[in-house]
Amino acid sequence: MTECASPASVTAVRDDDRPAPLTLTGVRFGAGGPLAAVRVADGTITHVLPARDGDARDLGARGERVLDLDGRVLLPGLWDAHVHLADWANARHRLDLAGLASARRTADLVQRHGRQVPGDSVLFGYGFRDGLWPDAPHKGLLDAILPDRPVALVSGDLHAVWFNSACLALVGRGDHPTGLLREHEAHAALAALPAPPDDVVDARVADACRAAAARGVTGVIDFQFGDTVGDWERRAVRSRPAVRVAAAVYPSHLDAALARGLRTGSDIGGSGGAVRVGPLKLFTDGSLNTRTALCQDPYPGLEGTDHSHGIGETSPGDLVRLMRRAAAHGIEPAVHAIGDRANTLALDAFEAVRCRGRIEHAQLLSPEDLPRFAELGVIAGVQPRHATDDRDVADRHWAGRTGRAFAYADLLAAGARLEFGSDAPVAPLDPWRAIASAVSRTDDERPAWHPEQRLSVRDALVAAARGRRLVRVGDPADLVLVDADPLAADASGLRAMPVHATMTDGRWTHGPY
Structure with missing residues (x-):
């Protein structure tokens, strides 16, 4: 899509620390889009004006600041929908x-x-x-x-x-x-093991968030193991992170969250919405590299062993019980499922509970499960770098089944909503690398691995922006400006996409402004 939204205005609640209203002119409105102007006030997009509708500078006639972006491409802010943020921050050291x-x-x-x-x-x-x-x-x-x-x-x-x-x-x-x-x-x-002091970890996490903003990231879902909500309450009181954060809840902390009346989306730490409660993280299985992902077929060489098909982490009964309890109190589940048997069990649980939520990874899928994501309204949280990083391991341990592994095109064709993540530190926290992997299905000189599962650049950008296709009036002012049009970039150009500036909630979090 390249058309601009009609000029309109909205009223937003003012936050005393919000920057003054700002108009961005000379921006390319989306990948391959026309020139336009966008006005931001109170953390919200208040106007989008096609350049052909007169002088876009009129939006700044109130004496507000106007920035000419010289034809740079304006996109919705990108998200990393699956991060272990403290692990990533520490792994960088x-x-x-x-x-x-x-x-x-x-x-x-x-x-x-x-x-x-x-x-x-x-x-x-x-x-x-x-x-x-x-x-x-x-x-x-x-x-x-x-x-x-x-x-x-x-x-x-x-x-x-x-x-x-x-x-x-x-x-x-x-x-x-x-x-x-x-x-x-x-x-x-x-x-x-002895853990680094909180202040050391918090400083590393803040630095990692700034690095993410420099790659166009405006938000993350943090699946860090432990009391993630408590950790982010502490950090948010001290300073506002450079990205929005949805902090996951683990089962060991579910009772405490429910006792406090927390729900998915609840503001925490007095952050004004920058840090919120995320989903309840549950596990059905392990991983491919450790041969613990739960599969219908045995792993080569493990036939006859106790874990020949992988490892089940949560019984089907416990999975339904935990999901139902959390959903009844407004906390949406996010279920880790990698093997095909694990994904079937996770979808069965969603069908039994009938709640909103996510399946994280969805790496190996039975064909009959593909349409169930859309039918049940379950988001597929996927990590395209895993497809290219693990292609050789998959060829060995999932031999004969890789046509339905990391099946992003098939999921999209079946109506599923995809949201990209990195699983950092498993892969680097950089959405452009994920986009490039989804588009090319290779990260080296080899041909694409299962090219039938490639996505278009447009579809990959939408998955990297949590479903946002264009900037629209009334949207949060979570934006990224890039120096090159993604539609004109090859895979290497996508990986190295030059990010000029990033804005979250109307605040510049990266760039020269």
Whole structure:
């Protein structure tokens, strides 16, 4: 769509700290769109005026500030609809293990880093992916290089940890046979490690939010493990984040949230709407890389084992019970489901409860489940970088089924609403990389992986903006200005899209203004 909305005006409640009204002229109205002017006041879009309707500068005739954007493209602000924000913020300060091809090479890198950064505190690394490794992670490999200093390595999908003996002893698991812990065991072990002080984490999170704003992000759904609502209440009291935040609730904190009368969308921390309560996060299974995603068919090589089909995290009965309780009090569920069996169970639960909500990941789907997303009104929260990052692992462990893996085009054709995220730190918090992966289905020189599942740039932009196609009168003033037209960009151009400025709630959060 390229047409502009008709000139109109709205009345918004004034917030004393809001900036003065502002008119943006000379903007390209959407990808491939015409020149237009947009007026912002009280955090809201109050006018959209096509350039052909006279001098757009008349919108600023009240003595308000007018900015000429010189033909830059104006888009709705982008969201990352699935982030583990504190994990991402901390991972930016940890040893990067991405791309290493074996356990031995990972241990060698840890050894070099340990020599360069000596000390006795826990040495953290992040990003190993052992799904294709020829050797297995084992505490003995790490003990041989750093026997006395605790080493904690977190997998790229956040579903496994690899500890040496010193680190196992630190969390009371000195008797663990391998040092490789998965799923609940991994999360409990990480939670038992000494955590950075709140002020350190909060400063890192604030910096990560500013970095996200620099890539056009105006909001995130934060699925950080723990008391996410409590953490964001503390941060919001201190300062307003550079992005909007919807803070997830985990089952261990559901009773407390309900006792306070919190609902999805409730303002927290006195933030004026910048920080709100998000969905209830529930799990049906694990992940592909750890071979714990719950599938209809067994994993090659695991046939006959207890977990040959993956791991079920929440029983169907408990899933329905928790969803029904939360929904009855206004908290919408977000259900993690990766394998095809897990997605069927999640959709069955939504059908039983009949509530709004989301399925996070939706990576492998049975054909008969595709239309159920639209029929049940369930949003598919997907991460396009996973499709390109995990194509080789999927080809091995989901052999013969990858035609229905990361099936974004099929979901869209079936009427589903897609919302893009990164799952940061699993992938970098950068919506343009997600858009490029969805459009190209490759992140390297190889041909597109299942090109039939590619999306158009327009559809990818909508999924990255939580369903917003154009800026319209009455919308929140959450905007991004880019220096190039996304419709004219190839995949590399999309990944490197130059973001000129970002505005959230009428406030510049990135750019020269």
